[in-house]
Amino acid sequence: MSDVNEAISRADEIRLNEMDNAYRAVFQTPEGKRVLFDILTMCGIYDRAFTAENNATNFLLGKQEAGKAVIARLDQIDNRFYPQLLLTIADQREMQKAADQRAANQEPEDHDIDA
DSSP states (O other): OHHHHHHHHHHHHHHHHHHHHHHHHHHTSHHHHHHHHHHHHHTTTTSOOOOSSHHHHHHHHHHHHHHHHHHHHHHHHOTTHHHHHHHHHHHHHHHHHHHHHHHHHOOOOGGGSOO
């Protein structure tokens, strides 16, 4: 019986390593980081869960638990992933904000003005 348990254990270990590698591959791309952050946002990680309605509160807490599970998984693989994700998203937002400000302050060029 122990041989079966060891085989399952090895199979689980292989599956876990494959999943770790998949997380690492996704997390290495800017798009992957944006998707992970979007998933956490959909889970309401950064929102208040408590409402006047008990069922709604429980629903929101359940969504947040899913997001916390993703964060825990990231921490399990590399405890720098989540802090790096937050820093990357902050940098992306700052770059977008600067680009939006440049676009808003940009004066029309000569060929853009109707005569």
